[in-house]
Amino acid sequence: MSRKVIFTPRAPKPIGPYSQAVEAGGFVFVSGQIPLNPQTGEVVEGGIKEQTKQVLENIKAILEASGLAMENVVYVSVFLRDLKLFSEFNEVYSQYFTKDPPARVTIQAADLPRGVLLEVSVIAYRG
Template identity: 65%
Template sequence: MKEVVYTEAAPKPIGPYSQAVKVGKMLFVAGQIPVDPKTGEVVKGGIKEQTRQVLENIKAVLEAAGYTLGDVAMALVFLSDLNNFTAFNEVYAQYFPEKPPARVTVQAARLPRDVLIEIAVIAARE
């Protein structure tokens, strides 16, 4: 059984997709970009500011479904420039200080709204 998750605390989808879908004990969170859900605008600043906003958006979707960042098992990270990898990791590590999830990080030719980063996650509960 599939359950759609939606929260006003994260950006509204900009296409025909859900913020997250819960299937059994797993939660699939759609790719989040650094959009401030209050303004609908991309946050100002560089990769650190954008990474922080993306992770706050993910955190909001997780919480709306009753999950936490500690439940994240897999992260899919898309960077517009792998030269930002070290700075991205500095912020990312603050959100996953213990038992970080498995992760894929790739450089994407272009991301929605020309942002620097997009992250999707898969969370699981026991």
């Protein structure tokens, strides 16, 4: 099985030894994204709604670089620093997955990189 590394300057550069995404077997595995502005590399200002929007825009950019869209997402992993943010997170999230939303797991994480409120990774399918 071949694999292809996906990279776009429209999403944050990886801050460690990993790829933004890897395509294999018709699937695109997008690494966990935190709310970094791709131009500045800094965490976006604001609360959970602003951070959620930035994370999903980063994911959207990575998917577009692979020739896919949010509609191709089949599975989402969400890590929230506090599950009390779940409702506000969902308000923004639902704007990106309006029809036939993907399967999803949401868990509370004790700590996330750079003190952010969330991290999200997705799996998309090309088929």
